[in-house]
Amino acid sequence: MSVLETPINAAAADADVKLVPGKEFKLPTAVFAIDAHPAGKRLFAACFDGSVFEVSTETGERKLLGKHTSFASGVRYLPKADRVVSAGYDGALLWMNPAETKPLRTVAAHKFWSWKMRVSPDEQFVGTVTGQYAPGDIKYTPAAEVEPSIKVYEAATGKLRWSFPHVPPTLSVAFSPDSRYIAAGNLMGEVRVYDLQTGKQAAAWTTPDFTCWGIIKSHHYIGGIYDMTFSADGKDLLVCGMGPMVDPMAGNGKQTWQRFAWQEKTPRKISEIKETDAGGGLMEVLRFHPDQKTFLMSGRLAIGKWNTAIFDAASGRTLHTADTKMRVTDATWLHDGAQLALSGMTGQGKKTKEGKYPEFGHVKLYDFQRKV
Amino acid sequence: MQSRDRYWGSPRIKPLFLISSLTVPTVLLLSLCSQAQQKASLATAKAKPGKAVAVKPVAEDPETYWTNHVEPLLDKQCFKCHAGVRQQGGLDIRSLDTILRGGGSGPEIVPGKPAESRIINYISPKADDHMPPDPKKQLTPEEIGILKTWIAMLPVPKSKLATGKSTDNTWVADYLADYRRSLPKRDVFPASAPASTAIDWFLQSDWKRSKVEPAHLSSDLVFARRIYLDLAGRIPSLDELRQFVADKSSDKRTRLIDTLIASDDYPKHMREVFDTVLMGRPAPNNARARVDRGWNTYLETSFRANRPWNEMVHDMLVARPAEGPTHGADWFLGEKNNSYQAMAEAVAPVAFGVQIKCAQCHNHPLAWEIEQRHYWGLVAVFNRSKNVDTETGPGVAESAVGGFISFANLKKETQPAGLVFLNGKSVAEKVPGANDKEVDSPDLYVVPPAATGKRAHSPAIPKFSRREAFANAVTHDNPQLARAFVNRLWADLMGRGIVAVVDQIDSRHHASHPELLEWLGHDFEQSGYDVKRMVRLIVSSRAYQLDSKPVGKTPPSPDDFARSLDKPLSAEQLLHSLWIATGTRVEPPKATEMEQTFCAKFPDIMAENYNPSLQQALFLTNSPMLDDLLKPTPGSTVTKLMALKTNEARVRDAFSAVLGRAPDTSELQQCQSMLAAQSPEKGARNLLWALLTCAEFQVNH
C-alpha cells in the first residue's frame, strides 16, 4: 500500500538541473547493478536471475555475458582491459570479455554473498564486501565475522591482494579517487577505511542514523549503510541508507545521506540531507556527477514524492527530485554526465495464466540537463 | 493492518421491540427456519437440560429482523467478497444503505418487492450471475426465504425510479430518510418531564418490558464509597464516611455529589481518567512531558472550570500555543510527534466515537460506514502539522501549503485524500493541479513560519487552517461528538457503556438502550456540552445508586443496568485508596514513583475485558511497595490496630478503615481466628493485607 505524501515545506525543485526521461528497457528480472561502457552505447547489467548482460542503449538488445548461480549483485566495466567484472550472491567474482560469452575467470571470493562490488579508479583492484548477520547477543547485535568482510582482488589476475575485517553484514564499499583507500560500511552504521598500500586501518567511526532496532515487531537490527562514495578530492566520504523506522516492515525510514570529513582525527559529519527534503525509503545509490558539482542519491519511494534526487555537492541543497516509478538499485553516468542510466526493479508479479513470468527488471535512461 | 477481532464478544443483541403481533408469514417462516439458522440467531442461547434460558422473541420490524436473521446469514455467505475488504462488482452488502447504493448496476433490491429484487435473482438456483459462486456453498430455500421476508418487510418506495431494472439510485437518500423516520419509536421520553428523571425513565421502561427486577437502592455506606471513588478518585476517609452517615438530611446524597464535584479531587480524578482515555498510558519517556508541557494542568483546569467539552475538543484539535486556560491542550497532538496517522487514530474515537484503524488499507472490514477515504481524510487534516521549537516555546505549527496525499487500496487504485469526515461533513479546499507547484508565502499566514535558518517567534498559524476547519466541523452540529463522550462517561460511572465497546459506536456494535443514548447525547449537546451537568445527571439517577447485590435467583444481564456493576479500580483510584485505608502519608518523590509503578502494573481504564493478571496478583503479594504501607509507622492504620486491646476490636476497626463497614458474624469469626494465632503486629498486617487485596476493596461496586 503506498501513500504519496508531500513533506511539509518541501523544497521547490530548482530549475538548475533536471532529469528528462529518455528510453526505458525492460529485462526479464530485476537489475541490481549497472555500469556503462565509456562510449556510452553499451551498458552492463547484473540481474536477479544471476545473468550479466550487455545491453544496447539504442535498442535495449541484450547479450548474455555470464551467469551467477544466485543474484548478480554487482557489475563493473574495466575500460583499459576491456573486461567486465561481476559479483553475486553466490559469493563469486566473474571476469568476462564482452566480446565473448564465456567467463574468463571465476573466483570464489566469499562463502556468503557479495553485497557490493566496486573497482578502483585506476582499475587495479576489485573490492567486494560480504557478511551474514548472525545474532551475537541477546539483543541480536551482529556476531563477529566468520570470514573476512572485505576482500580486495587484483583486477588483472584475480589474485587476492588484501583481506580486511569488519562487522558483518558489510553492505557497501567504495574506493577513493586516488585508488589509495577502500571504505566499507555495515548494518550498524560503522564505516572503516583501509589503506591499500599499507594494509592498515586509516579511519573508523559509526553513525547511528542508518540503523534501526525493530522495537515494534522484531527485536533485531535492520538497515545500514547501503552505498558510499568519496568526494573528488578524496577528503570526504558520503554514505547513504535509511533512517530508523518505527515499524521495520514499512521500510519508510528517512531517505538519508551524510557527508563525513573522514581524514580528521575523529571523523566528523560535515553535512547531511535537509530534514524537510527527505521523504521515506531506503537509499541504495550514491553517485557523484562526473563534473563533481552535483551528486545523485536514489533508491525506493516509501513516503513522499521522490526516490531519485540531485544534490548540490557544495551545499547539499536539493536541486531536483524525481519519482522513477521503480526501485532504483544502481546508477551510472554516460557521455561525461550528459546522460544517466538507472537500474532497478518493480514488483516481481505473479505468473500469468498463460504461464508467463512478468518482466520486472528496468533500465531507464535520463538526459541530465543543466540551465546555463 | 489492525482490526478488531470478531472473537471479542459483542453485547447480546436486544431486539428493539417485543412481539405485539406476529404477522402470519413471519410465524410460518420462523417455524421453517432450519436448526442451523436458529443457532445463527444471536438471540438464542443453547438450552441445557434443566437450565432455563431466556429466549427473546423475534420482532416484526425490519431492523431487528435484519440484525437477528439477515445479517448473520449474509455474514456467513456473502461478506467475504462483498464487505469492507473486498467488494466484488463494487457491491458492499453489509447494510440496507449499501445494498441500495449497489455495485455498478444500481440498487440491488426494490424494497417491499422481493420478486423484483436483483439480489433474489442472483441467489436463485437457476440464475445466470449466480451467487454465491461456490457450488458447494449455496443458500438453502430457508435462507432465500429469510432474505425475501426481509425485503418484503421494507416499505415500498414512493419513487417511480425504484424498479428492478433501473440503475438509478438517486431516490435512495430520501427513501432512507423516510424509512428511518418510519421506524416506530419505542421509548420517547416526554419533553415536559424533568431531565433528571430521564435515565431512570428509560431504564425502568426496559426493565418492565424484559421483566427484570432491579436491585435495591444502595445503603449510605455503599453509596458514599462509590461516589467518592467515581468523583474524587479515592475512597472516603473514615471521618468523611461517618459524617455522611450521621447526616440526617433528606437531600444528603445530592449535597455530597455537589460537594465532591466542587472539590479539588474532582478535576484531578477527571484528568486521571481522561488523560488515559485520550492519550493512552504514556510510554516511560513521555510521562514527564505530559506534566511539563501543561497537558495535565490543562485537563484539570478545564474540568475544574467545567469548560464545555466541545470547546475542549476544539482546543485539542487546533492545538495553538496559548497562555491561560487552554495552555497545554496542544500536547494532544504534540506528543504524537508528527505522526499524522497516530493523530487521526486518536481523534476518531473522540470526534466520532469509533475506531478508524482498520480503514487504513481498505474500507472497514466490518462497519460499512467507515471507509478508507475517511481515514485518509482525517490524516490529511493533520499532515500540515509539525512540532517546532520557537522563541515563545515549543508547539505544533501548521503549514498553509502541502499535505496533498493520495492513498491506494488493495487493488492499488489510488485516489486523492479529500477532507471528508465520518459525520458526513467535508471541507472544501483548492487542490493544486498535477503540474502546479504550491508556493509557500508569509501572506498565507496569520502567524508566518520563520525564515530559513531562523527560529520562529511562535508556531505558524495559516489563514486557512485544516485543523481549525475540522475542529469546527466536529465540535458543532455533530451528534457523534456528544454521543461518544456520553457513552464514555456512562461506562466510567456505570461500569459498562451503553455501547459496550466504548469507542466503537458503529454499525457493528449495538447499544443496549439506543433511545437512552440518543437522549443523553442530545441533552449533552443542548446543555452546551456541560460535563458537570452530565456527571450529575448520571450519578443522581436511581439506577446509578442501586446496590450491587442481585435480587432474585438469576442476576440480571450486565447490559440491563439493573444493579450496580463491578468497576475494577484504576491504578490511581487503587493507590489513593490504599494510602487512605492504610493511613499512610507518602510524599514526592516516593509518591510519584508509586504512581508510576501502579499505573504500569494496572494500566487499564474502562477495559472491555477485566483480566486480572497473575503479574498483578504477584505484585500485590510480594511487592515491597504495598508491604511498606503495612508497616507500623506512626499514625498508620496498622499502628492503630496494634494499639487496640482485643482482636475483635481490631477486626472491627480494620473493616471500618478499609471497607467502610462492619464485619458480619462469619467474617468476624474467620478474622479473629487468624489473629489469635499471630502476634499483634503480624496479625494487623496480615489482616489489613487480606482486606486490601480482597475483591471488595479492589473493585468499585
Add this chain to the structure above:
Amino acid sequence: MTQDNEPIEGMGQCNTPDHTIHRRKFLQGVVGAGAASLMSWNGLFSMNAFAAQAKKQGKHCILLWLCGAPSQFETWDPKPDSIYGGPFGSIPTKIPGVRFGEMMAKTATIADKLSIVRSMKTKQGEHFQAISLLQRGAPPREPFVRPTLGSVLAQQLGHLDSPIPNFILLDPCPEGNEYKEFKAGNWAGWLGAQYGPVRAGGEYKLADVKRLADTTTQDFEQREALRKFLTRKYENERASAAASSQNAVFNRVKGLMSCADLFDLDKIDPKDRARYGPGTFAQHTLMARNLVENGAPFVMVSNGMPWDAHVFQHEIYQMLVPEVDKVIYNLITDLEERGLLDKTLVVMMGEFGRTPWLNVARGRDHYPDAWSLAMAGAGIKKGVVVGATDSDGIDVTEKPFDEKNLFATIFSALDIDPYAEYDEADIATFYRVEDHAAPIKEILL
C-alpha cells in the same frame, strides 16, 4: 465430597466396604503424596475419566509461534529451480528425496524426526484475523470467543492445582502491532480466565516472585486464605465475575512463586544457553524446554513478528532462519535425549506463508494459499512429508489442509478427542474441531 457408597461411574454398583476402603486409601495415597493432585476430584470416581487422565498425563505441547508468518521458500518447501525461489538454495535432508532451504542445515540432519506439511491452505491473509484463526482453529462466531489452542490444552493436559502454570507464553516483545492486539485480547474464551496464559519473557525473570524477607510462610498462607474467603463471599453475594477471576488468578500465585526459578535463565546451564544461541528467541525456547521438563503442559514461544518481511525479505531471513534452524535442532534433540519427545508435541508454524514473488521493496508478502508447517513428537510419525505445491510454490497440488485439519491433528496426537462438544454453559453448540474435519492422517501415529 461424594458419599462413600456412591457408585463409581462405569463400574456398576461398587459400594462394598472393601471397595470403599481401598478407594479411600488410594485417595489418601495420591493426595498425601503431596504431588499436586494429578487428577481432578471427580475424575477419580470415573474409571473412564481416570484412564483418560492417565493417558493424557504427562503430555506436553511446545508451540514455536513464528509470528508474522515465515516464508516456506526459505524453510520447509524450497523451490531453487523456480524464478521465485530466492537467492538461497536448497539442501538434502535425512529424508531421502526431501530438501529444505539451505539455511536449515542442522534441522535437515534431524528431518527424520519431524513431519512436514507442505500443503496448508487457509483463507485468512490479514495478521490479526489469521493469528486468531490459527490460534483458535476456526473462524469467529460472534459473540462467542473460542479458546486458543493453549487454553484448550491447558485445560486438557494440565491441572489447575499444579504449581506450574498450565499455559505459558514466552514472548519478550511487548509491542508487535497486530500480534500485540491479539495478546491483549481474550485467549481463554469460554473456558474461563483460569486457562489464560501466564506471560513472561524479556527480562527472563518474573517480577515480584520472591516472597519478602519478613513475610513468613504462615503469614503468606493465612492472609491468602483470608483474602480468598472474603473474595469468595463477595463473589457469591453478588454473582461477581470480577471476584471469581481474581480468585482464579491468586490461586496460581503460590504455584508460580514456587517455580519462579524456571523463568530465570541464569539458573540454566550456560553451556545449554550457548548451544541454543544468544538471541531472545533461542533463549526462550530453551526456557520452554526447561519448563516442559518440569511439567509445564503447554508453552508457546514467540518473539514479536520478525517473520513478516515485506521489506528486505532475504536480508532479514539470513539471520532468522539459521537461528530457528539451530533452535529446532537443539530443542528436538534435547527432548529426545531426555526421553520427552514421545510425550511432547512440538508445533512449528506461523499464521500463513509468504508470496512466491518478491515485491518492489525486495520483500515477500502474505500468502495463505500455500504454506508449510512442521510438527514432531507425541503422536506424530517420524520423517513424513505430506502435501505438495507446484514448482513455483503458487498452488497446493496435493492434499490441501486448513486450520481445522491442523487442530484435529494436534488434538489427536495428544489423545484428546477432537470432536468432543464443549459443555460450558451459555454457549451455542461448539466442538473442539468443527465440521468433523479430518486430521492429517499421514502424519499421525
